Structures are given as structure tokens and as C-alpha cells.
Amino acid sequence: MESMAPADGKTVEAVEGVYLTQLVAGERTSVQHFHIEPGARVPEHSHDHEQAGYIAHGTFTFLVDDEEHVLSPGESYVIPGGEPHAAENRADIPVSGVDIFSPPRTDPDWMD
Structure with missing residues (x-):
């Protein structure tokens, strides 16, 4: 078994204000x-x-197929592979959570 806390991973600011940790x-x-x-x-x-x-904390707005999907703490989502999507934090507090990718996404371009 392997385990890891976010504090033990490499965090990258993928775009301004967006912090991702593999x-x-x-x-x-x-x-x-x-x-x-x-x-x-x-x-x-x-x-x-x-x-x-x-979504663990905050509220997050996903934009998929010209539709907005507002998710709150405790809610989950799935986006099919190849589906164009964007997301925004329109709230006054940070949003945080976890993403799971299949197949594994071990070398995302945001790590460069």
C-alpha cells in the first residue's frame, strides 16, 4: 500500500490561483x-x-457543453475522457478537493 498527504507532494501553481498536487x-x-x-x-x-x-471545501462552478454546474462541499462529479471543460471559483473562499484520473495521469502538463 502507498499513501501520501498533500503536504508531502509537489504543489504547482498550474495557472494563477490554481494549486495542484500530484x-x-x-x-x-x-x-x-x-x-x-x-x-x-x-x-x-x-x-x-x-x-x-x-469537493471538500468551498463552491466550484464547472463549465461543460455551455452549461454551468455549481458544486458544493460533499458533492462529487465525473467528466468523461476527451470532454472539454473549464472551472471557476466564483465564491469568496478557496475551494479544495480531490480528483481521481483513470488511466493514471502521472505526468500532467501543469507539472512542467
């Missing part, structure tokens, strides 16, 4: 922690990996 990775999935400051935006992007996640 955590554990297995043969079929990988886990990433996110912390997004108020007003920060994840630009539209897509990747081959299916992405499932959980």
Missing part, C-alpha cells in the same frame, strides 16, 4: 489534490483521462 498513482488510477483561490479560473481543456472528483 498524489498517489496506481496501475489504473491516480489522485490529485486541488486548492483554488477565489476568482481563479481553470481554462477550458480536455484530456484522455476520465476525471472523477469530490
